[in-house]
Amino acid sequence: MSVPVLLGFLGYLVRNASAVAFRCGGTLVTSTDNARRVVRDLAASITALDDVEQHAQKFVLAWIDSGAPLFRVRKPDGPPTHLCSYAVIFDRRRRSVLLADHVKANAWLPPGGHVDDQEDPRHTVLREAHEELGIEAEFDPVCGGEPLFLTVTQTRGDHSHTDVSFWFALAGDQDMALRRDPAEARELRWWPIDDAALWEPADQFDPGMMRFLDKLRAHGGVSEPVS
Template identity: 50%
Template structure:
């Protein structure tokens, strides 16, 4: 049996989801929710900003300067939160290709997959967004390697500012000002780094 063009991206995405080991019960629940969403034939990609369809796929990328043990966070203008950079996965675009595209557009650097994870995500979340046009993002969280000094520009239309924080500084930040899953991701990353 041959697969249709629409089945192949779904099958690829399900394989990506299978690479993830849940950090906690919430990630286990989010992975199950995401797998059901992908398998049931629901639209995966945003077709009209900001909320059509009401659930769509996102690729986040957390830039890690391993030598300094720092992560890059950006003050997202629309969300009003400190988040990793990233963006919506386009139709027929592999989520890793979204990381590559968005990294160039938002930070002006080449995406370099972390040796910790390669071109696979470390984390997955299913989150209802804030503000007008609320929708649900199914977000794959990738890790990139970069020297902090290489990030000399960012998209000021997307972000009010960017800053580098150590893992401990991220965990000391009040969660109300961050992506609601940032502390959980950071703990999972810290465990992976220390292996």
């Protein structure tokens, strides 16, 4: 193959990377298949905290394997079940997590959002941390680049739908400079994970928040649960 022809072919691959399919072991593999495999590997990597998370994990793996669409492609709720990622900023030294008083949800939530079409959920949390907080985040050693927690949640309010959410722990510090996005959050606040009284009432947080804290504390070497 001549150099001009080779360069032309490489240019075609670059321009059409998301649409190019290739043969692997006799099976047609597409970009969609690759994204699904990444998501499945992340879901399967999680060691369930309890029966609730174990049930959620089984549901998510079956959902992925069913071939159903995984990513939100139409606002606000299409398809009705889709992926999200939470970026829980964890100050390991002060044992605190950063939450936002979310404008739309009217609840204290970790930064995060919907996983874009074909996006790796690990990229989602880093992107959301930059967009919502103005930081270039790194994964906390508590779980590295793997999700620590998995939830399946029916959202509140209008256009209710099901969020399948990966929860990641990102390294943080209460002294770090943050840039709040007023369209997303009314306030940013650090919450000590070992002070159970501060986490009442629980309904001001994501329904999975207390269980996430139990898991974070366990991974951080603290034996007593928050709840």
